[in-house]
Amino acid sequence: MTENKKSDYFEIDEESLNAFGYRLLYNLNKPQEAIKIFELIIQLYPESSNAFDSAAEGYLIVEDFEKSIQYYRKAIELNGRAHFHQIGYLRPNIYQPTLLPPDTVNLFRKMGNWENEIAFVYVQGGPDLQLNIGPRDGLHLMPNHEDLLKIYPYQAQILNPKTIISSPILTEKQSAYENAESVEILDRVIKYLVDRKKKVFLIGHSYGASISMEYVNSRKNLAEKVVLMGLDLDEDISSWETLNSGEYIRWENGKEPFARTVFGGISNKHPLKSSFDRVADNLTMIVRSNMEKKYTKLLEDEDFKKIISVYSTQDEANGRKSTEEIKILKQKGTTVVEIEGNHHSMLTTEFMTALYEYLMNAKPLESKY
Numbered sequence: 486m487t488e489n490k491k492s493d494y495f496e497i498d499e500e501s502l503n504a505f506g507y508r509l510l511y512n513l514n515k516p517q518e519a520i521k522i523f524e525l526i527i528q529l530y531p532e533s534s535n536a537f538d539s540a541a542e543g544y545l546i547v548e549d550f551e552k553s554i555q556y557y558r559k560a561i562e563l564n565g566r567a568h569f570h571q572i573g574y575l576r577p578n579i580y581q582p583t584l585l586p587p588d589t590v591n592l593f594r595k596m597g598n599w600e601n602e603i604a605f606v607y608v609q610g611g612p613d614l615q616l617n618i619g620p621r622d623g624l625h626l627m628p629n630h631e632d633l634l635k636i637y638p639y640q641a642q643i644l645n646p647k648t649i650i651s652s653p654i655l656t657e658k659q660s661a662y663e664n665a666e667s668v669e670i671l672d673r674v675i676k677y678l679v680d681r682k683k684k685v686f687l688i689g690h691s692y693g694a695s696i697s698m699e700y701v702n703s704r705k706n707l708a709e710k711v712v713l714m715g716l717d718l719d720e721d722i723s724s725w726e727t728l729n730s731g732e733y734i735r736w737e738n739g740k741e742p743f744a745r746t747v748f749g750g751i752s753n754k755h756p757l758k759s760s761f762d763r764v765a766d767n768l769t770m771i772v773r774s775n776m777e778k779k780y781t782k783l784l785e786d787e788d789f790k791k792i793i794s795v796y797s798t799q800d801e802a803n804g805r806k807s808t809e810e811i812k813i814l815k816q817k818g819t820t821v822v823e824i825e826g827n828h829h830s831m832l833t834t835e836f837m838t839a840l841y842e843y844l845m846n847a848k849p850l851e852s853k854y
Contacts, residue, residue, distance in 0.1 A: 502526050503539055516547045534564035538571065550756055568614060573748065573761035577652035580659055583645040583666045589677045592670045593638045594618065601634040603845070604683040606708070608638055608671060610691030610715070612771050614646045623688055623714070626837035634683070638674045640696065641666040642771065654766045660774040665703075667696045672704045679707045686844050688712040691802060691828065695775040702783050706791065710844055714795040714831050717806050718780035718814070722773060731762030733769060739798060739805035781813050789817035793840075793850070795824060795831050802828040823853045 506522035509515045523540035530536050541556035557574035585592065594616060607624045609617055616637050619625060624635040641663045642648050648655065648663055655663070671687075678685050687708035689697030694716035701711055724734050724742035732744040747765035751758055794814055796806040814821050824830045831837075835854065842848035 499526060499530050499533060499536070502529075503535065506539055506543070510543055510546065516543055519543050520547070532563060534560040534562075537563065541574075545750075548752065548754070550754075554757060569764070572614065572646065572649055573751070573757055573764050575647070575650050575760075577760065577763065578647045578650045580648065580651040580655065581645070582659070583641040583648065583663055585644070585666060585669060585673075589673045593636055593674045596635040596637070597631065597633045599634060601632070602682065602684055604634045604636050604678045604685050606636045606638065606671075606675060606678070606685055606687045608640075608687070608689035608693030608697050610693050612640060612642050612649075612692050612768060614643060614649070616643065621832060623690060623832055623837055626832060626834050627841040628838055636674065636678065638671050640670065640693075648771075649764050649767050650760070651767055652763055654763055655770040657770070657774070660770040663771055664696070664699065664774045668700050668703060671696055671700045675700075675707050684709055686710050686712070688840075689714065689716075690832065691715045692772060695772070698780055699775050699778075701788050701792070702778075702780060706788060708791070710793060711791050712793045712795065712840065715797065715800065715828050716776075716803060717796070717810055718784075718794065719807075719810055720776040720803060721807070722776055725769070725773065728769070731758075731765045733765065735801050736804040737801075739800045742804065781810060781817075786817060789814065789819045793820040793822065793843075795822045795836075797824045797826050797828060797830045799826060800828045820850060821852065822850055825854065 502522060503526060506519045506526070509522060510519035520540065520543040523536065523543050526533065526536040527540060537556045537560035541553045541560060544550075544553035544556060554574055557571050561571050561575060596618070605624050605627070607622060609622065616639065618637055622637075624630055624633065627633060651659075675685050675687070685708045687697055687700075687710070689695070689712070691714070694713040697711055698713055698716070698718065700706065721742075722734075728734065728744055731746055731748065733747050734742050735745045736742050747768070748761040751761045755761075792814075794806075798805055800806075811821055822831075824836060831854075839848075839850060839854070843850045
């Protein structure tokens, strides 16, 4: 079987083999048998990053850390783009500032109909190391999304993922610079669209809302409307002072903060545990750079009138919006929308359709969904 990748009678399919390996690993709790399957996939597909990634996961579970580290690094080498579950395996990196390419077309991805006069710019959450474009992103949940002009700006850490493995961890100044580069990307993309006579609706979720908010604060806002989802203008980060290395804050029922380990699946016995903690701490520094600002005091009065602030009642990522902020926003002319649910509860067909009708056809948004 190993010698014949294909025969007259059957074809070995990598995806099917991998699925079988994962079933052995997780459903049947047979990690050693799963590892044999993953090793077989490597023999058949030696250039497959997925094969090495799967095998590395198996070795991680049986605590063969040396083999796991070796295979994760091979997966990254083959893939060229690390994911968060892999990046802790990269060797620490001295901080190198993100440098943006001069051509703006290299700062975003576009989908849909370029001939449309209206451009929907979606700034995703994270920080992540790649654009997550697909059925669950906000723009794909809008009516007739195939015909919309959908724009997805990159972020600094997507262009320069090794910032996340910087050692020592990022300073406040370095984190501020990286966030400013993400804002610069967004600013250049929106100017590019406006220069081509496009009307821009800017939509940001979570960390993407943070970038969008800082864009409004620090640049000339050329967007017609700015939709900030899953983030407060004045974030409560007081509980972050209690964090240990490798931890981040979650909110119980959107009300009570508590600490959680970012890479909870990494054993304390793992020889690279400190590397994973460093990744978590760098992410925290990047996110914190904008979140410690008080935007209700920084923004101009005209800025508030262009903003739609969407929050969820049980937001586990940043807590429920305070009644004080809701009052301030409404007084300043901001449209405030409450969604029943968690941090991603606004990313539904129902709400994104309502938002689309508001932006495109001026159909009023309800205050609660």
